[in-house]
Amino acid sequence: MKNENSIKALIQLIDDPDEHIFEHVRDQLMSHGTKVISFLENSWETDDYGLVFQSRIETIIHDIQFNVVKDELITWINSTKKDLLEGAIIISKYQYPSLNEEEIKEQIDTIKKDIWLEMNNAQTSFEKIQIFNRIFFEKHSFKGDSKNYHSPNNSFINRVLETRKGNPLSLSLIYSIIAQSLDMPVFGVNLPNHFVLAYLDEKGIIPENKKESQHGVLFYINPFSKGNIFDRYEIDAFLENLDKNKSREFYEPCSNSSIIVRMLTNLIASFQQSGSTKKVKELTELRNCFGLTL
Secondary structure, X not given: OHHXXXXXXXXXXXXXXXXXXXHHHHHHHHOOHHHHHHHHHHHHHHOOOOHHHHHHHHHHHHHHHXXXXXHHXXXXXXXXXXXXXXXXXXXXXXXXXXXXXXXXXXXXHHHHHHHHOOOOOOOOHHHHHHHHHHHHHHHOOOEEOOOOOOOHHHHOHHHHHHHOEEOXXXXXXXXXXXXXXXXXXXXXXXXXXXXXXXXXXXXXXXXXXXXXXXXXXXXXXXXXXXXXXXXXXXXXXXXXXXXXXXXXXXXXOOOHHXXXXXXXXXXXXXXXXXXXXXXXXXXXXXXXXXXXXX
């Protein structure tokens, strides 16, 4: 009770015209973490202290939620597992702090079950991907958002699952998460200006003396083009068109950390276009959490 009274007393001082007093009040409130958010929200709704008061409350709530996202991301970076779905959810919490994690997992599980029902061990890798593509792109209607390509929502997994539209990275991310849960060796490939997937040759289908086998990949998949299947020679041509060297990193799977960094980079570019300076600064701060861990 004493703690509650202390929090409420601090909230009453939020609209103090003295900037130094406000900064002290802000720091004190933020030291309590997420438990003060309900008090702040209630005060925003019931106390009529004007626009400055409401604006400062909104800023404090956002700053608390940002710190939570940053702490969760640092924990994810330092973990040995680095679960890709978990990483994507953490990034989505930056924009949607109240998102329902279980709902996201249930939506993904539903798609997984629909694909699993049509698969069997007798099918080839190519046949499995054809089934996967039919369920993912036709039944569940996922597609690349070429109209609003740079929209931030195309990078947040909850919004992509809701709208069924995304950019190359987000579609590849969801596709690979589901594929891997079905024991399909499908992993992200970090191309310049694009993102695709590689189906690994885990069973040694390609003879070792074949040139195609040097990267251990059976074939590549482009989720932004409804799962179009292609080979390494198309990557060769793509890189030549961009005047890029044919580095191994453009043919082989990248780490989950690299995928989340790419997601943050995409978001930074999106918010730069819309002129959201604060979001660019915060997302850059989140990306900097990776430091030299990649």
